[in-house]
Amino acid sequence: MAQLPQILAYGIILGVFYGLVTIGLSLLFGVMKYLNIAHGSFMMLGAYASYWLFMLWDIDPILSIPLVMALMFLVGCLLYKLLFSRLSKVSEDVRINSSMIMAFGLILILDNSAIALWTTNIKILNTSYTSTMLEFMGIRIPLTGLIVIGLTSLAILALHLFLGRTYLGKSIRATSQDWEAASLLGTNIDRIYLVSCGISLALAGLAGACFALTYPISPDIGLRWVLFAMVVLVLAGMGKIKEVFLAGLIMAMLEQLSSVVIGAEYRGIVSLAVFILILIFKPQGLFEK
Amino acid sequence: MNKLKQAASSIGLTGTIVIVFALALIVVPLVVDLGNYILTILISLLVFVTLSESWNLMGGYAGQVNLGLAAYFGTGALCYMLVYRAGAPLPVAMVAGGLGATVVACIIGPPTLRLRGAYFGIGTMAVAEVLRLISTTTFTQTIYSPASYWITFTLTKSYYIALAVAIGTIVVAYLVVHSRLGLVLQAIRDDEDAANASGINPARYKMIVFIISSFLAGVAGGVLSYHRGNINVPGQFTMDWTIGAIVAATIGGWGTLTGPVLGSMIFVLLREILGRTVPTGYLIVTGVVFVLVITFLPDGLTSSGAMIRSALGWGGRSSEATLPE
Amino acid sequence: MLDLKEIDVYHGDLQALSKVSLTIKDKEIVAIVGSNGAGKSTLLRTICGLHRPATGSLSFDGVSLIEQPVHEIVNLGICMVPEERRVFREMSVLENLEMGSVIRRARQARDSTLDWVYEVFPILKTRQGQKAGTLSGGEQQMLLIARALMSQPKLLLIDELSLGLAPLLVQNLFKTMRQLYESTELAIVLVEQNVRAALELADRGYVIEGGRIVAGGDAKELLGREDIKDAYFGVAPEPWATRTKKAD
Numbered sequence: 109m110a111q112l113p114q115i116l117a118y119g120i121i122l123g124v125f126y127g128l129v130t131i132g133l134s135l136l137f138g139v140m141k142y143l144n145i146a147h148g149s150f151m152m153l154g155a156y157a158s159y160w161l162f163m164l165w166d167i168d169p170i171l172s173i174p175l176v177m178a179l180m181f182l183v184g185c186l187l188y189k190l191l192f193s194r195l196s197k198v199s200e201d202v203r204i205n206s207s208m209i210m211a212f213g214l215i216l217i218l219d220n221s222a223i224a225l226w227t228t229n230i231k232i233l234n235t236s237y238t239s240t241m242l243e244f245m246g247i248r249i250p251l252t253g254l255i256v257i258g259l260t261s262l263a264i265l266a267l268h269l270f271l272g273r274t275y276l277g278k279s280i281r282a283t284s285q286d287w288e289a290a291s292l293l294g295t296n297i298d299r300i301y302l303v304s305c306g307i308s309l310a311l312a313g314l315a316g317a318c319f320a321l322t323y324p325i326s327p328d329i330g331l332r333w334v335l336f337a338m339v340v341l342v343l344a345g346m347g348k349i350k351e352v353f354l355a356g357l358i359m360a361m362l363e364q365l366s367s368v369v370i371g372a373e374y375r376g377i378v379s380l381a382v383f384i385l386i387l388i389f390k391p392q393g394l395f396e397k
Numbered sequence: 398m399n400k401l402k403q404a405a406s407s408i409g410l411t412g413t414i415v416i417v418f419a420l421a422l423i424v425v426p427l428v429v430d431l432g433n434y435i436l437t438i439l440i441s442l443l444v445f446v447t448l449s450e451s452w453n454l455m456g457g458y459a460g461q462v463n464l465g466l467a468a469y470f471g472t473g474a475l476c477y478m479l480v481y482r483a484g485a486p487l488p489v490a491m492v493a494g495g496l497g498a499t500v501v502a503c504i505i506g507p508p509t510l511r512l513r514g515a516y517f518g519i520g521t522m523a524v525a526e527v528l529r530l531i532s533t534t535t536f537t538q539t540i541y542s543p544a545s546y547w548i549t550f551t552l553t554k555s556y557y558i559a560l561a562v563a564i565g566t567i568v569v570a571y572l573v574v575h576s577r578l579g580l581v582l583q584a585i586r587d588d589e590d591a592a593n594a595s596g597i598n599p600a601r602y603k604m605i606v607f608i609i610s611s612f613l614a615g616v617a618g619g620v621l622s623y624h625r626g627n628i629n630v631p632g633q634f635t636m637d638w639t640i641g642a643i644v645a646a647t648i649g650g651w652g653t654l655t656g657p658v659l660g661s662m663i664f665v666l667l668r669e670i671l672g673r674t675v676p677t678g679y680l681i682v683t684g685v686v687f688v689l690v691i692t693f694l695p696d697g698l699t700s701s702g703a704m705i706r707s708a709l710g711w712g713g714r715s716s717e718a719t720l721p722e
Numbered sequence: 723m724l725d726l727k728e729i730d731v732y733h734g735d736l737q738a739l740s741k742v743s744l745t746i747k748d749k750e751i752v753a754i755v756g757s758n759g760a761g762k763s764t765l766l767r768t769i770c771g772l773h774r775p776a777t778g779s780l781s782f783d784g785v786s787l788i789e790q791p792v793h794e795i796v797n798l799g800i801c802m803v804p805e806e807r808r809v810f811r812e813m814s815v816l817e818n819l820e821m822g823s824v825i826r827r828a829r830q831a832r833d834s835t836l837d838w839v840y841e842v843f844p845i846l847k848t849r850q851g852q853k854a855g856t857l858s859g860g861e862q863q864m865l866l867i868a869r870a871l872m873s874q875p876k877l878l879l880i881d882e883l884s885l886g887l888a889p890l891l892v893q894n895l896f897k898t899m900r901q902l903y904e905s906t907e908l909a910i911v912l913v914e915q916n917v918r919a920a921l922e923l924a925d926r927g928y929v930i931e932g933g934r935i936v937a938g939g940d941a942k943e944l945l946g947r948e949d950i951k952d953a954y955f956g957v958a959p960e961p962w963a964t965r966t967k968k969a970d
Binding site for chain 2: 137143145190194204205210213217220331332335338339341342376383384391
């Protein structure tokens with residue numbers, strides 16, 4: 109099995125990707141108990157933003173990331189203010205259902221607007237380095253893969269420091285554990301939710317930018333990838349934030365290894381099978397004690 | 398005349414309108430030639446009614462949001478076609494479609510229904526997408542109906558099949574809602590923990606209604622396949638059908654029986670009017686309307702149909718079970 | 723300082739509080755006692771802004787609390803320690819305490835408040851790096867009180883302090899509460915199922931049953947009343963009856 113290291117290498121890159129796409133979703137769910145199934149569609153927006161910034165104004169897609177993230181942060185805040193805040197008063201079960209339904213409507217709007225604006229044709233972002241392949245001990249690794257790993261590592265570090273060291277970050281963690289107790293101590297829950305929504309979408313924007321570097325983009329990527337994200341979310345344990353990367357890696361490895369056995373087109377079955385198995389045996393996710 | 402009035406008041410204004418409407422749908426095409434275009438739209442409408450009513454049983458009454466309705470629709474279409482081609486008579490093929498969908502439900506139901514709503518949403522969505530992916534690789538070619546079909550098919554026949562299924566679905570929904578099952582489901586929807594504490598096993602009842610709901614969606618798949626004559630399998634598994642059903646049920650008012658009908662009409666209307674201009678434009682507008690409707694329901698699961706009804710000035714109490722405030 | 727007049731609170735269609743009126747003065751310990759489900763927690767939660775009263779008035783130092791969001795009410799000086807020992811389990815003791823001083827004036831005084839809190843509850847300083855979920859029940863209760871104190875409240879509301887704790891622990895905690903009270907400008911409201919212990923600690927008391935205030939006055943007087951003794955002390959085999967909702 110000479111391909112094994114190669115498969116593993118691709119698995120790592122894919123796993124990091126899964127984690128990156130999921131982290132924004134899990135943050136929002138952990139803090140607010142909203143299942144934003146439109147998260148993938150926002151990632152798609154980020155990908156297109158990255159693409160057009162490059163095509164129209166020659167801004168390198170890596171350099172445009174802060175801009176894309178800032179824009180998406182604002183979109184997230186807007187999204188909260190206009191829509192998601194209406195759900196904050198209802199009970200958790202109703203909120204989960206309602207947020208799914210609401211996000212569903214957003215998918216309709218976002219995905220179809222993308223089709224209307226940019227057609228269903230695939231677009232590929234090509235810079236001087238996007239096709240570069242590196243060779244390392246017999247394994248071929250795309251340069252963009254390393255870039256994505258690098259960017260994601262930065263993001264993980266930044267998130268870790270933010271949640272662990274800053275007051276706002278700690279307030280976010282406290283709110284996600286027990287919002288009522290947090291509010292009884294004076295935390296402004298509305299503001300916490302607003303910021304969390306912004307951060308969630310900013311992370312979606314980052315995922316989109318990384319996506320644009322690595323894969324061809326089209327309006328349907330949102331729906332496809334949010335599905336992966338949701339399975340990774342369940343795998344990690346809904347509400348867990350940091351564990352999604354490990355869960356993403358595990359899932360990617362499983363997919364990669366199984367694609368050798370049953371063929372790449374049936375990748376989706378692996379995610380589904382994993383999903384069902386987890387639900388039957390360990391619904392709280394892999395990392396719950 | 399008095400007896401008529403009595404009957405009408407016991408059913409309520411909406412109920413009466415529904416019955417009159419249903420009668421019209423049955424009788425008018427026999428008398429008037431509506432033409433292919435209108436009949437086709439009506440068939441499409443009836444399929445959406447069936448789908449949205451079946452979705453509503455899960456979503457509006459049991460509180461379980463099924464995001465992958467397409468899985469049951471598509472499986473139904475496929476099973477129907479395969480059984481029909483194998484030589485079975487039409488009704489048998491239709492039932493086979495429903496049963497095929499039920500099988501899928503039995504796979505994803507048990508693990509997801511005993512957990513909170515989010516898992517069901519994710520699970521159903523995953524199943525639908527996976528089935529779509531599998532079907533893209535497995536069924537690359539269109540499947541055609543058997544020879545007997547092409548000889549016996551008429552648009553009118555297709556219309557009445559669709560109508561029968563739609564009416565049947567509403568009847569089934571009515572029976573479920575007004576039975577003990579319906580009460581239990583609403584108790585579960587309103588407070589699953591409380592229901593659990595009073596000795597009800599929520600998972601079991603959710604599973605029962607899931608089987609019913611998926612069966613109906615599967616039959617709807619068969620109806621559409623009959624109408625089309627051939628099916629491009631992957632196309633039956635796309636989100637479009639889920640979208641239509643959910644939008645129809647939500648705009649029209651979930652948790653009511655007439656809501657999905659109303660919503661389906663609005664959805665199909667929007668599609669016809671706007672679909673002419675920009676192909677995806679109607680979806681965007683639908684999405685906007687959809688989000689607006691959702692946003693102004695502070696409790697999420699309140700009947701939007703009641704809002705629309707009061708906005709249109711229809712007051713009137715309906716006999717069906719509506720959601721408490 | 724705190725003034726409630728004719729408060730009605732509904733949970734859906736059920737009336738949880740009916741025509742409740744009471745006052746808390748600037749510096750006193752008041753016990754609100756009654757049996758399980760009497761409405762005690764609802765009362766506290768209404769004061770904090772988690773429930774809105776349907777009718778009646780509720781004011782603190784002259785400011786109406788009724789339309790205020792919860793975090794604003796904390797800012798005004800009311801802090802509640804909720805029941806069920808809800809610490810932030812995944813966060814350390816120190817982080818929990820930090821979360822107590824979110825509001826501005828508390829944040830400015832955080833370091834000095836922290837030192838003081840560590841003096842009152844030395845065990846918390848020892849455990850400050852540990853995750854709050856690993857603490858024992860009694861320590862968690864101390865953490866909750868300390869956390870609430872970090873917000874520099876003028877009025878401290880404590881919901882079911884004694885629930886699920888060993889009698890000795892409860893005695894100690896009550897002693898600490900008394901000391902706290904005497905060394906600060908704090909007013910304390912204790913909500914308790916443990917009627918005797920609460921009334922022994924407090925200056926004044928209210929008895930609430932079925933959502934209504936059925937008795938009120940000096941704590942010692944209430945303790946001596948025959949009807950109170952019959953209702954709450956007569957049947958229990960021991961004073962510290964095991965009416966716990968959640969074992970530790």
